[in-house]
Amino acid sequence: MSASRTKPGLAGAITADGRLSRRSFIASASGLIAVTVLGLPRAASAHSTQPMTFPPGALGKPGTATQRIDGLAKVRGDKVFARDYAARDMPGWPAAQWHALYLYALTTDHAFLGLDLSGLTKAAQPRRIVYGDDMSKSLRSPKLVRRRDLAIDEKLQQAGQTGKQRQGFDRPTGQEFDLIVQPGATPNYLGQAVALLLFDSAAACRAAQREMRFRDSDFQAYAADVSRSENMGEIFPPQTTYVKYDLNGQQFSYASADPENYLAEVPGWQGRIAAEIAAHPDYITQPIACDMQATDPMFLEPEAGLVWYDAETAALNIVLGTQSPDGDVRDLAGMFGSADSPVKVEAINLTPCSPGGGFGGRDSSPFTLMLALAAPFAEGNPVRLALDRFEQFRTGLKRHGTIVKGALTAAPDMSLKLVEMNFAFDGGGRKNLSPYCAALAALCAGGAYQLPMANIFAEARHSQNISGGSQRGFGGPQAYFAIETALDDLAAGQGWDPVALRRANLATETSTTVAGGPIAQELRLAEMLDLAAAHPLWRDRAAIKAGFAARGISYGTGLALSLQAYGTSGDGMVAAVRMAPDGSFSVQSDAVDMGNGSATTLAVAIGEYLGTNASSIEMADYDLFGQTGLTTDDPEKQRWANPRWTAKSTGSSSACLTGLHQVHTVKETARAMFEGSILPAARRLWQLPDLVSSDVAWVGGLLVDIRGFMPPLSHRQLAQDIYASLGTDTPLPTGALGHAYFQSDWAEADFDTAGGRLRLRLDGLACYGAEGAAPKPIPRQNTIGPDALTTRYSRYVWAPCLNVIGLTVDRANGRVELQNVLSVLNAGRIHVPELVSGQSQGGIAMALGYALMEDMPEGMEGPANGLWNLNRYHLPRMADLPLATSYAPDLRAQELVVLKETPGDGRAGRGIAEAVMCSVAPAISNALFDAVGRRYASLPITPQKILQGLAS
Amino acid sequence: MSIRFTVNGQPQEVADTRGTDRLIDYLHDDLNLTGTKFGCGIGVCRACTVVMAKAPNPAGTQIVSCSTPLSLLAGAEITTIEGVTPKEGLLPIQQAFLSHFAFQCGYCAPGFVMAAQLFLEGLAARPVPVDQLDAAIARAIGDHICRCSGYVRYAQALKEVALSVLAQGGDAT
Secondary structure (H helix, E strand, C coil): CHHCCCCCCCCCCCCCCCCCEEEEEEEECCEEEEEEEECCCCCCCCCCCCCCCCCCCCCCCCCCCCCCCCCHHHHCCCCEEHCCCHHHHHCCCCCEEEEEEEEEECCCCCCCEECCCCCHHHHHHHCCCCCCHHCHHHHHHCCCCCCCCCCCHHHHHHHHHHHCCCCCCCHHHHHCCCCCCCCCCCCCCCCCCEEEECCCCHHHHHHHHHCCCCCHHHCCECCCCCCCCCCCCEEEEEEEEEEEEEEEEEECCCCCCCCCCCCHHHHHHHHHHHHHCCCCCCCCEEEEEEEEECCCCCCCCCCEEEEEEEEEEEEEEECCCCCCCHHHHHHHHHCCCCCCCCCCEEEEEEEECCCCCCCCCCCCCCCCHHHHHHHCCCCCCCEEEEHHHHHHHHHCCEEEEEEEEEEEECCCCEEEEEEEEEEEEEECCCCCHHHEEEEEHHCCCCCECCCCCCEEECCCCCEECCCCCCCCCCHHHHHHHHHHHHHHCCCCHCCCCCHHHHHEECCCCCCCCCCEECCCCCCCCCHHHHHHHCCCHHHHHHHHHHHHHCCEEEEEEEHHHHHHHCCCCCEEEEEEEEEEECCCEEEEEEECCCCCCCCHHHHHHCCHHHHHCCEEECCHHHHHHHCCCCEEECCCCCCCHCCCCCCCCCCCCCCHHHHHHHHHHHHHHHHHHHHHHHHHHHHHHCCCCCHHHHHHHCCCCEEEEECCCCCEEEHHHHHHHHHHHCCCCCCCCCEEEEEEEEEEEECEEEEEEEEEEEEEEEEEEEEEEECCCEEECCCEEEEEEECHHHHHHHHCCEEEEEEEEEECCCCCCCCEEEEEEEEEEEECCCHHHHHHHHHHHHHHHHHHHHHHCCCCHHHHHCCCCCCCCCCCCCCCCHHHCCECCCCCCCCCCEEECCEEEEEHCCCCCCCCCCCCCCHHHHHHCCCCHHHCCCCCEEECCCHHHHHHHHHC | EEEEEEEEEEEEEEHHHHCCCEHHHHHHHHHHCCCCCCCCCCCCCCCCCEEEEEEEEEEEEEEEHCCCCHHHCCCCCCEEEHCCCCCCCHHHHHHHHHHHHCCCCCHHHHHHHHHHHHHHHHHHHCCCCCCHHHHHHHHHHHCCCCHHHHHHHHHHHHHHHHHHHHCCCCCCC
């Protein structure tokens, strides 16, 4: 039986091979496409397991994780990654599979003419060669759906330029370059494919890979004449302009201005800013000039996947690890749902796998499209596309190379007056999420400080380089490097204490960002600075430096602060919490766990309300949204008054969406399950119709009447009652499906449940009944939702982090060694401490590579030439990092101080996956300045640059 | 002519015309043993680490299967993550990696398990002074690349098990 021929119900069903499946629908140009998300197939080996299940004995106390829920499968080497799967592992697929190999452009200055594969041995000849002109336009250049944050700006900008509001978010066609260059055309960027080779055996594919490696030009032909590719240097819209003026009772900002007139008013306010500065000749201006090379996310599993077009059922079956299943599936629907699609696709069956690392590099990755492209050309066979590392470097999304220029202006009393910054992001080939990364850099340009004036511009432009995209920090690392090094330069120039300068200007909960949006969240930055200043690594820095100097070693200490936003300008999340007849629970979430621990955190998040952790969890179930009864269509413009409307369904998965957003959604859904099903079950079992939630508590896995009147109830007893009720007139839900929307605040509403009317910070709730039946949406009432205009704040929630770095410099060879790191982090409520510190440790390592090691030139000197791998792209290894976790003299340590939760946190966590990384690189540069008296402002700061600086 | 070797105790025989095939591809394609992970393909990241016992190293050494051709395997005994994992339960080092939340995405984990287990077995046979343990751990797993974790928890977990092995005069299994 084909996987695509299973018949999942709307609620989700079990396929013939025992996999859970769910189905929703996407409208395409050629009709509705059914989308089904399938669980991983059970492997036939002795090590088969459900990958996201706590093993017996490891469930832990409610709310506490004893290990990662996905850990057992991974530590045993079970099949969980897309790269682990072949067609033979997929139930219902043909066992024989083809193999795909893309060849990539070698120039953007000459037209691609074609391939000459006569130099390949017979064993390496492809079964089929596919050029760009062998495919329909919709396949070659699909219209992509990108509804990322700040897209509203883009609409406004388009409206300003064209005089009319454009419908939807489609991009100008000139910027959706062909996925495969057409012969005769000039490649648009390096990393763009010029041909797809299909092989009917792995051996042939590998032979071709081997024979062509490092010899691309022997097989690709280009025109001799120079023909510059089109659109080079064009802007990827939108650009971001944040001009803020908040002085003398006059206010202007992106957030407060009329969106229609904002850009027109900007020049006038820029003039006022200039006049203000000119009127104060005593102000001190510190220039800002820094740059960062592009870097590779270097997740350890190179992208891989399987695709099979099953003509019999008109289904596209796809197996891959992605951070953005929602966008990917919509893009596939766009590709194959077009009228000129070479094959008719009525269904897309997605099997999402655990990504072997992500860091943003699998967010809207073109890999998904490249994999799917192969399907129609494989004569009905499944196709495997598995990049090797050379190819991953050559074509995978990168962190943007960036040039930052600007100035920081302060009064003699240390008060900061103005930040001016211009961010030029190298967007590379495809637009992807580049302008949105630039936009977040603009928002972060003001750092963790209150600034009355700001003049910030950010843009990403198309270049010949490999495409840039979302990467951990999303523009933040570039921005914090700029302002935090400028602050130290300002302090050094004026003889100010760098901590005192920062303390004099810290943002607080009454501050506004450079976009003019309110901070409105407890930050505790002063407390963090106090902690750092009192820590011996900072307090005793002069003595430590003297100690090293006595041994002839240059040592320096640097400090930097960041205020990384998490989430986007509007986030929708969905989660299901379901109870099995044995009383155990499972959670389903639209989130993807890239390794950051989301699955584990969400599995234990239900513990508080349900008295136990979830035994199992399924991630990447983004199409759960289709079962909530909600829609994002609002033709009558009723917004929250429309009881079926929400502002956003789900989005790409970011590690920093877990701590607040996803946990909230799961917990609130768990609360709905408790109040709407378990409590009424207890009322029935105890025959206490007036029982309320404050009368009961979970103790040792039992629901107890805290007044001591009634015997405790086990989860199994409660489940039995709930399931027994299904055939009665008063059925109780076996699970809850909740959708939440956050945009400055949560949307909230009343829902009438079996347990009475509940006020939930959800905007959608549905209840599960019998197994296999669709969840039944509960109409929401009295909804209060975020105002549309708060999207102009851009971001609402923050994860402050301070890093102090102590390092040594070998003046003979330029080598820098991290001796100690102190990280002070405001993470709000800590859900799983091991995961929080793990994110910190991983963030420090990644930032160390970013700051000092990961050196990747652009153009054909860089990885686009096909020669790049880990032999020349150097990542941090164990010896590069301090491994002790508590500071002590003569020890290399990275100490993490997490602020204790306060009532101001509202029992909520913060998304910290990017936070620690953001201020490491500037702290390293500041420490280098302290060590050798030179400002290193060009990342990565390689030993060669160190030596050049020392020699200057 | 053929090349004979074993994988997890199972005898293998391949034609010597396949001598240039990589061990990792043989594990994945021929045996469907995908616990050994492909990372860089040039022997740097060590995600593909397996253990090879072959004269003159009958006790086994770590090898990078991405860079090991089948032609080198004549007479070798190869152990992969599937072979080292007990049928029931886990090795102490696997359990320690879990308890310490050592890995994140987990793609590097099998390589770390293989290297760490080989180290622990060697430690049991040839103990080192405790004050030299950190350096020995660095030699054992210090070249393995983990992009997610920053290595801190891997090192802590291995040290915990290593100390236990030393304290018990050693059984690493």
